[in-house]
Amino acid sequence: MRRFSLGERWVHRGTAWLMVVCVLSAACLYVPQLAELVGRRALVVDVHKWSGVLLPVPFLAGLASRAFRADLRLLNRYGAHDRRWLSAVRRRDPRPAARWAGKFNAGQKVYAAWVGGAVLVMLGTGLVMWRTELFPLLWRTSSTFVHDWLALTLGLVLLGHIALALRDPEARRGMRTGSVDPEWADREHPLWRR
Amino acid sequence: MTTEHGDAAHAGDPAAGRAPADDRGPARQPEADGAPVGRRLVLGTLALGALGVAAAPPLQRGLEAFLGAASDKDPTGLTQLLPNGGGFRYYSVAASVPRKDTSSYRLTVTGLVDRPATYTLAELRAQPQTRLVRDVQCVTGWRVPDTPFEGVRLARLLDAAGVRPDARAVRFTCFDGTYSESLTLQQARRSDVLVALRMQDKDLSHTHGGPARLYVAPMYFYKSAKWLSGIELTARVEPGYWELKGYDVDAWVGRSNGRSDDPTA
Incomplete structure (x- = not known):
């Protein structure tokens, strides 16, 4: 059964690739061993800046898709079952009945919103570091501080996102092909109104 | 919560039949x-x-x-x-940097001089050594306190080569094949500018620009070119690698590049 349209999948794909390029180039700028291996600092800086600035583009392009806008609406709204899902995770309650979810479970909703906000913060602080002539010095050092620490946090959160995807082949199939097994949908997303 | 619906209200909900039966199950509600x-x-x-x-x-x-x-x-x-x-962070602008050791390393002094010279590492080590302990300040913000550098005063090498009167500046080139730096002659003659052979009381490692690098104590660390291989006297300042990309040529710590760090010298 259908889970994601072509437009929704391309938003994910575009964002994912830009994020991979952005994170890898960041690592080559930041981790000494990688910096030593790769060199070419001016080029890597350019790759990092442009992949970062383009990161919101797939999202903005996706707003043209009705299905994607519908997803955003679902990601925004939290019902009683979402609160219950989150408290079950906190209590480590493994019962499926405690983890009912609509098309997106509460974890996916929190992840989407946090990453959205974090990317905007990275973009803002990154622009201050890029166009140094436009901002006072204190802004630059402060932005560097937030950019560095948030990068580390974002990297760990992305690893968590990828690890959870690796654990669930059917969820990956949904994002890759657009279709999922109905039994999987009943089990993982019982409140999803198709 | 804007709306809540009992289970009965959604008897036709396809999810209702399949969802696990649980008295404490969440109230059904339209997802949006x-x-x-x-x-x-x-x-x-x-x-x-x-x-x-x-x-x-x-x-x-x-x-x-x-x-x-x-x-x-x-x-x-x-x-x-x-x-x-x-601690330090590793920055290199080149694709890869060849390794040079005692046998392969050479430092040339050329340009507007009376006696162009080529030094081996042994010859540099045989010169009087100066040890300086200062903070290292990078223009990207990091600072490493109290770092000892040891090497030959640049002024000494300049004097040995006999700087001609028309020389006004010094250009530095590196065996990474890409990086370059520059100083005015006056800056280059300062007593806290070295061709450094040792850092933190160890021979300079390849990662830190060994076997020999420039060390310009009072300036941001990009002036301290790693893997130094050429010293050329020129008639005017020729901006170096980062300077062509917008960094200040006169890179005094705390008084350039729009920064206000504490001076390092």
Whole structure:
């Protein structure tokens, strides 16, 4: 059964690739061993800046898709079952009945919103570091501080996102092909109104 | 919660039949209802980011002090990977840098001089050595306190080559094949400008620009070109690699590049 349209999948794909390029180039700028291996600092800086600035583009392009806008609406709204899902995770309650979810479970909703906000913060602080002539010095050092620490946090959160995807082949199939097994949908997303 | 529906209201809901039976099951509701928590989370994250920028100076001071102390006692070196974790960071603009050792390293002094010279590493080591202990300040913000550098005063090599009267500046080239730097002749003659052979009381490693690098104590660290291989006297300052990309040529710490760090000399 259908889970994601072509437009929704391309938003994910575009964002994912830009994020991979952005994170890898960041690592080559930041981790000494990688910096030593790769060199070419001016080029890597350019790759990092442009992949970062383009990161919101797939999202903005996706707003043209009705299905994607519908997803955003679902990601925004939290019902009683979402609160219950989150408290079950906190209590480590493994019962499926405690983890009912609509098309997106509460974890996916929190992840989407946090990453959205974090990317905007990275973009803002990154622009201050890029166009140094436009901002006072204190802004630059402060932005560097937030950019560095948030990068580390974002990297760990992305690893968590990828690890959870690796654990669930059917969820990956949904994002890759657009279709999922109905039994999987009943089990993982019982409140999803198709 | 804007709307809540009992199970009965959604008897036709396809999910109702299949969802696990549980008395404490959540009330059915149209998915798109409910509180707009997602938007609040996005805005909250943004607000936290802005707050982080505003509170950065005291936060950074505290973290630097803590991590600086922690990295002294950290045998794994993991604290070095944290932002502001202390220590040097490796920057190279070249694709790859050849390694030079005692037998293959040469330093040339050319340009507007009476006696062009080529030095081996042994010849440089045989010259009188000067040891300086200063902070290292990078223009990207990191600072390494009290770092000993040891080597030959650049002024000594310039005098030995016999600088001609029409020379006004010095251009430095590196065996990475890409990097270059420059100083005015007056700056180059300062007593705190060295061709450094040792750092932190060890021979300069390849990573830190060994076997020999420039060390310009009073300026941002990009002036201290690594892998130094050529000293050329020129009639005027020829901007170096980063300077062609917008960095200041006169890179005094605290008085250039729009920064206000404490001076290092």
